Amino acid sequence: MSILRRLAVALFLVPFLSLVATAQDYRIRPGDVLQIEVLEDNTLNRSAIVLPDGQITLPVAGTIRVAGRSLAQVQADLAQRLAPGFATTPTVYVSMSALAERPASTPAAARTIAIYVLGAANAPGKVEVAPGSTFLQALAQAGGASPFAAKKRIQLRRVDKSGVERVYKLDLDAIENGASGGSTRLMNGDVIMIPQRKLFE
Incomplete structure (x- = not known):
């Protein structure tokens, strides 16, 4: 050759x-x-x-x-x-x-991250929030917890860079009364799961 x-x-x-x-x-x-x-x-x-x-x-x-x-x-x-x-x-x-749809390139100031709110929220689904947004801010964008939400059993699910999922438990009732947790900073891809209340919960 x-x-x-x-x-x-x-x-x-x-x-x-x-x-x-x-x-x-x-x-x-x-x-x-x-x-x-x-x-x-x-x-x-x-x-x-x-x-x-x-x-x-x-x-x-x-x-x-x-x-x-x-x-x-x-x-x-x-x-x-x-x-x-x-x-x-x-x-x-x-x-x-x-491939999953990738966000178009935008100026740094306009970039957002995607958070997913599942379960008993007033407007569950994909929520676009600014980087550095907190749990309470994202929940507010999802319309807040519905009247049927088990507010003491909310989960924040996060997958780290190695693919390992970590689950953080949040008590919205306690947060509303001044407990910590509401200012938890969210990361792109975080999933907030809000279960429904049980009959006597």
């Missing part, structure tokens, strides 16, 4: 190999859509959106935390979870079907 031809091949392969390396290093985020294929049983094939809490739910495999992990890690985890239902460990392929 001539030097010029070798150079042309090398120039072609560099961006391709760079893309492969990037795909291997990519860490899954809430909002991403994964394509899952099981070679031995195509009834298990499906697309799965990564929920705000970083999890997906699949038949047989159950609920799996995927946020912060690579596609290869999720693929290996799924194969292991499905293995008891097969004679041999199944061949599982996990690929990226669609």
Whole structure:
């Protein structure tokens, strides 16, 4: 092979190999859509959106935390979870079907972070707040807790950079009476879960 031809091949392969390396290093985020294929049983094939809490739910495999992990890690985890239902460990392929929508680049002063409020809030859902916003400020943007909220059992769920979820318990009744917790600073991707009151709670 001539030097010029070798150079042309090398120039072609560099961006391709760079893309492969990037795909291997990519860490899954809430909002991403994964394509899952099981070679031995195509009834298990499906697309799965990564929920705000970083999890997906699949038949047989159950609920799996995927946020912060690579596609290869999720693929290996799924194969292991499905293995008891097969004679041999199944061949599982996990690929990226669609990336979560990324916010457009904006001036630093206008940037926001996404917080997810679930359960007994007056306006649950995705809430865009300014960086440095507190738990009470985000709750106010979600319309506050509904009359049916179990205000003593609110959870703040946060996934750290290593993919580990930490759960912080907040007592809104106590906060309203002057206890600490209301000024807790929120981070992008935080999930505030407000359970409903039980009958005699």
